[in-house]
Amino acid sequence: MKFFIDTADTKDIRELASSGLVDGVTTNPSLVAKTGRKFVDVVAEICAIVPGPVSAEVAATDFDTMLKEGRRLARIAKNVAVKVPLTVDGLKTCKALSSDGVMVNVTLCFSAAQAILAAKAGASFISPFVGRLDDVGASGMALIQEICTIYRQYPAFKTEVLVASIRNPTHVVDAAKMGAHVATLPPNVLRQLYAHPLTDKGLAAFLTDWAKTGQSILDDQPEERVAKAG
Ligand code: E4P
Numbered sequence: 001m002k003f004f005i006d007t008a009d010t011k012d013i014r015e016l017a018s019s020g021l022v023d024g025v026t027t028n029p030s031l032v033a034k035t036g037r038k039f040v041d042v043v044a045e046i047c048a049i050v051p052g053p054v055s056a057e058v059a060a061t062d063f064d065t066m067l068k069e070g071r072r073l074a075r076i077a078k079n080v081a082v083k084v085p086l087t088v089d090g091l092k093t094c095k096a097l098s099s100d101g102v103m104v105n106v107t108l109c110f111s112a113a114q115a116i117l118a119a120k121a122g123a124s125f126i127s128p129f130v131g132r133l134d135d136v137g138a139s140g141m142a143l144i145q146e147i148c149t150i151y152r153q154y155p156a157f158k159t160e161v162l163v164a165s166i167r168n169p170t171h172v173v174d175a176a177k178m179g180a181h182v183a184t185l186p187p188n189v190l191r192q193l194y195a196h197p198l199t200d201k202g203l204a205a206f207l208t209d210w211a212k213t214g215q216s217i218l219d220d221q222p223e224e225r226v227a228k229a230g
Pocket residue numbers: 006026027028107127129131132164165166184
């Protein structure tokens with residue numbers, strides 16, 4: 001399973017990417033607005049930090065302007081995935097950009113029917129929003145299960161299921177069990193994945209016992225002792 005980070009904050013991206021566990025980044029207009037920075041500058045900077053796909057969303061809603069914006073965004077770097085909303089014009093733009101070899105992430109997916117359309121339009125990624133479905137009393141994870149099942153019936157579909165609007169580590173684990181290709185995680189959720197109280201407790205006990213030995217792994221050089229004895 002690939003992990004993308006869902007943020008436009010380059011400080012967070014640098015820190016989290018240094019783990020070597022980050023495969024890509026997703027942004028959206030709301031996340032970019034929070035930075036107060038120029039969109040194309042932010043996208044260029046993120047693309048230089050993370051070599052994997054970096055989603056950058058168009059702002060227009062009509063096909064002609066979306067296509068122009070998509071092509072502009074795709075010129076920023078080879079790893080830009082142009083993000084388009086799941087509308088008729090968005091899917092037309094997806095089809096056109098995909099045919100040109102540009103990665104496209106179709107966003108704001110809330111039904112399996114929409115996910116089928118995105119796959120037919122040649123999307124590289126479909127982004128179903130699990131948290132926002134949960135927020136209105138539906139089941140976000142049930143939608144992921146449905147899309148994964150449908151896509152598996154059609155090996156010709158190359159679209160990856162990118163689980164978006166993730167709110168907690170349980171969403172990530174459930175998505176992994178279903179075989180979703182990608183989870184895009186807000187920075188706080190990615191940090192939560194590392195955490196378990198028994199890890200902290202166990203480590204504290206090991207360190208206390210180790211301190212009692214008075215040893216240092218780095219100061220001890222058994223190779224030299226063996227060489228001298230020989
Ligand atoms: C990712 O591509 C989406 O833009 C994002 O996951 C939306 O998350 P939200 O529902 O928490 O805003």
